[in-house]
Every structure is written in structure tokens, then in C-alpha cells.
Amino acid sequence: MSQIDKKLFYTRLRQLSLPIVFQSLMLALVAAGDALMLGRVAQEEMTAVSLATQIQFVQNMFIGAITAAGAILGAQYWGKGDKPTLKKLFSLMLRFNGLISILFFGLCELIPGMLMRIFTHDPQLIEIGSEYLRIAGWSYLLTGISQSYLSMMKVTDHVRPCAWISSSAVVLNIILNAIFIFGLLGAPAMSARGAALATTISRLVELGLCLGFSAGENYIHPAMAHIFRSDRGLSRDFSAQCLPLMGGSLFWGIGFTSYTAIIGHMGVDAAAANSVAAVVRDLICCACNGIGSAAGIMVGNELGAGNLEMGKAYGIKLKNISYVIGFASTAVVLALTPLVVRFVILSETAQSYLTGMMIIMAIYMIGRAVNTVTINGIMDGGGDTLFDMYSLAVCMWGIAIPLALLGAFVFHWHVLIVYACTCLDEVGKIPWVMYRFRKYKWVRNLTKDQ
Numbered sequence: 001m002s003q004i005d006k007k008l009f010y011t012r013l014r015q016l017s018l019p020i021v022f023q024s025l026m027l028a029l030v031a032a033g034d035a036l037m038l039g040r041v042a043q044e045e046m047t048a049v050s051l052a053t054q055i056q057f058v059q060n061m062f063i064g065a066i067t068a069a070g071a072i073l074g075a076q077y078w079g080k081g082d083k084p085t086l087k088k089l090f091s092l093m094l095r096f097n098g099l100i101s102i103l104f105f106g107l108c109e110l111i112p113g114m115l116m117r118i119f120t121h122d123p124q125l126i127e128i129g130s131e132y133l134r135i136a137g138w139s140y141l142l143t144g145i146s147q148s149y150l151s152m153m154k155v156t157d158h159v160r161p162c163a164w165i166s167s168s169a170v171v172l173n174i175i176l177n178a179i180f181i182f183g184l185l186g187a188p189a190m191s192a193r194g195a196a197l198a199t200t201i202s203r204l205v206e207l208g209l210c211l212g213f214s215a216g217e218n219y220i221h222p223a224m225a226h227i228f229r230s231d232r233g234l235s236r237d238f239s240a241q242c243l244p245l246m247g248g249s250l251f252w253g254i255g256f257t258s259y260t261a262i263i264g265h266m267g268v269d270a271a272a273a274n275s276v277a278a279v280v281r282d283l284i285c286c287a288c289n290g291i292g293s294a295a296g297i298m299v300g301n302e303l304g305a306g307n308l309e310m311g312k313a314y315g316i317k318l319k320n321i322s323y324v325i326g327f328a329s330t331a332v333v334l335a336l337t338p339l340v341v342r343f344v345i346l347s348e349t350a351q352s353y354l355t356g357m358m359i360i361m362a363i364y365m366i367g368r369a370v371n372t373v374t375i376n377g378i379m380d381g382g383g384d385t386l387f388d389m390y391s392l393a394v395c396m397w398g399i400a401i402p403l404a405l406l407g408a409f410v411f412h413w414h415v416l417i418v419y420a421c422t423c424l425d426e427v428g429k430i431p432w433v434m435y436r437f438r439k440y441k442w443v444r445n446l447t448k449d450q
Contacts, residue, residue, distance in 0.1 A: 055115055071154065311382065
């Protein structure tokens with residue numbers, strides 16, 4: 001196996017991961033800002049918006065699969081130095097993400113009430129959530145385009161501008177949240193509708209920044225002719241990566257949404273506690289998300305350049321780092337638990353649920369970190385995308401979701417036991433993930449001469 005230049009490795013990892021961690025953190029702060037600010041208004045407003053944003057979560061599963069497929073191939077073609085193919089790849093992402101964005105926009109505008117009934121039967125939460133979706137739906141129309149631009153920036157060594165764009169949009173979103181939710185600076189106090197308006201305006205600004213930055217000479221531009229006309233070979237390679245990722249994303253996204261729906265149907269207190277726990281989880285997961293994205297790019301660059309042994313060595317090193325991130329995340333969650341429980345205005349019952357959920361989540365974070373870096377970073381970077389779908393089908397849909405459903409609606413278990421069932425899949429599949437990793441099926445060069 002090739003010897004790693006540790007200085008070069010850690011420099012590259014730091015250059016890639018820190019901007020992505022910061023970007024992920026800033027994006028998670030939007031949800032945190034919504035929850036904390038609406039939590040200061042009313043528990044029902046916070047809970048309704050948390051449930052409504054599950055629609056965007058599902059949309060992001062589709063968009064995430066498309067951009068991830070583009071990033072897998074893009075990282076390898078960038079390592080190879082094939083810019084013309086990158087332009088065609090960019091166009092493919094824009095086409096598919098544009099169609100997904102139009103679909104979710106239409107659903108939010110036409111049937112918001114039906115969407116909310118998936119997650120709750122409480123009439124007040126349905127009404128508040130429907131008002132939110134009608135406004136926020138316009139932001140969903142823009143998401144696919146901006147995410148395509150940001151994904152292409154990441155894999156072509158423009159990570160810092162990418163992070164700057166996302167962070168600027170997030171800062172604007174948080175400021176506008178405060179203005180429109182509480183009615184500052186002469187604006188009307190709009191509560192949940194204000195959060196939706198802030199999101200829509202910030203997404204519009206984000207897209208404008210993406211277009212402005214990407215107009216530069218050193219950036220990859222989409223081949224406009226290929227948005228409606230495909231390169232057959234590249235489309236086939238893209239589909240080979242995208243379809244397993246799409247299946248995995250849908251399994252994971254709908255599964256996570258099912259968790260939210262199950263807890264949501266166990267009462268307003270359970271839903272409120274889960275909403276806060278989800279925000280904390282997303283904030284803490286920023287580190288493993290950043291390392292995972294960097295791992296995919298680093299491994300993909302080496303494999304695309306034909307350096308298979310170095311790519312393998314990078315993968316092993318990054319897998320070991322994922323365990324360090326996991327245990328560190330556990331410690332952070334436990335340290336934050338008393339602060340979070342005191343800060344958010346919840347009923348006494350909801351507070352007790354939240355404390356228990358945070359302790360359970362601390363253990364869950366080990367599995368989440370290891371699996372994110374190993375599966376979604378290293379293994380995806382080499383095109384081993386089918387395993388994620390298989391593991392989710394077995395561990396999430398075959399074990400965790402059935403147990404949570406039975407516990408909530410048949411056996412009527414305590415809320416915290418049901419919540420623990422929703423966390424089983426990440427921790428339980430670590431041995432299987434490590435077995436698959438050591439087969440090294442991900443050590444592949446996916447590039448072709450176009």
C-alpha cells in the first residue's frame with residue numbers, strides 16, 4: 001500500500017473539510033434559528049414548522065442524490081483533468097434538479113394541508129404548517145439550481161467560495177427570521193409565515209451569488225446545449241451512480257420522515273421534544289458531514305487520476321478518523337444537554353422527553369459519524385453506491401421502522417423507547433459497514449475517455 005504524506009493529507013483534508021463543516025453548520029443554524037425563535041413565540045409554532053420542513057427534507061433527498069452522483073463523477077474527472085466532461089455533467093445535474101424543484105413547488109402550493117396530515121392529526125399544527133409551506137414552497141423552486149452550482153464548486157477546488165455563499169445566505173436568513181418572526185424594524189410579526197418568507201428571500205440571494213461567482217473564468221460553466229440533449233455514455237455512467245444513491249436517499253429520507261411522523265403522532269409534547277433534538281443532531285452532525293464530503297473528494301481525486309493504492313490508503317486513514325469524530329460528537333451532545341433543555345420553552349413533560357432523547361442521541365452519534373464518512377464519503381467516492389441502499393433497506397426499513405411503529409401504535413411503549421428504536425439502524429450496522437469496507441470494492445477508477 002502507498003505511503004501517505006501526512007502533511008499533505010492533513011493539509012488537503014483541512015482545506016476541504018473546514019469550509020464544508022462551516023457551510024453545514026451555517027445551514028443547520030437556519031433550522032436552529034427557526035426552532036429557537038419560534039420556540040420563544042409558542043410551542044405549536046415551532047412544532048408545526050419543524051414538521052412542515054420535513055417536505056423540504058424529502059426534496060433534499062432527491063436533490064442530494066443527484067448532486068452526490070455529480071460529485072462522485074466530478075471528483076474523478078477533476079482528478080483526471082477532463083473539464084469538457086465536467087461541463088456536460090453540470091448540465092445533467094441542472095436538468096434533473098430543476099425538474100425535482102418544480103415538482104415540490106407544485107405540491108406545496110396546491111396541497112399543503114394534505115402534506116401536513118402525513119405528520120400530524122392536530123388541526124392547529126396542520127393550519128400553521130400549511131401557511132408556512134405556501135410561502136416556503138417558492139424557495140423549494142430555487143433549491144435544485146443553487147445546489148447544483150454549489151456541488152460543482154466543491155469538487156473543482158472552489159470550496160471556500162461555496163462555503164461563503166451558503167454562509168452569507170444563512171446569516172441573511174437568520175437576520176430576516178428575527179425581523180419577520182418578531183416584527184422588528186417596523187415589519188409585521190408573522191411568526192411561522194415570517195420564517196417561510198425569510199427562507200425564500202435568502203434562497204433567492206443564494207442563487208444570485210452562485211450565478212455571480214460561477215461566471216468567473218476559473219469556474220466550470222454548464223454546457224447549456226446539454227441541458228436538453230444528453231451525452232449517452234455520460235448519462236449512462238451518471239445513472240449508474242445516481243439510481244442507487246436515489247434509492248438510498250429515499251430509503252433514508254422517507255425513513256427519517258417516518259420517524260418524525262411516528263413521534264409526531266405520539267402527542268404534541270413528544271413532537272416538540274423531537275423537533276429540538278433534531279436541530280441539535282443536525283448541528284453536531286456538521287463535523288462528520290464535512291469530513292465525509294472531503295473524504296469523497298480526496299478519494300475520488302486519487303482514484304480518477306489512476307492512483308488506486310493511494311486512494312485506498314486515504315480511505316483507510318479517513319475511516320479511522322471517523323471513529324474519533326463519532327466519540328467526540330458523543331461527548332459534545334452530553335455536554336450540551338442541560339443547556340438545551342433549559343433554554344427552549346417547553347412543557348415539563350416535553351423537557352423530560354428531550355433530556356432522554358439527547359442521551360440516546362449521544363450513543364447514536366458514533367454510528368452516524370462512522371457511517372457518514374465511510375459509506376457516503378469513502379465508498380461513494382469510488383462508486384460503491386449500492387451498499388448504502390442495501391444497508392438502509394435491512395437496518396432502517398427491516399428493523400428500526402417496524403419496531404418504532406409497533407412500539408408506538410400496537411404495544412404503546414414509552415416515547416423514549418420508541419425514539420431509541422429510531423436510532424437503532426446507525427449503530428447496529430457498523431460491523432456490516434466495516435466488513436463491506438474491507439472488501440475494497442470502492443477502489444475503482446470510474447472515468448472514461450468521452
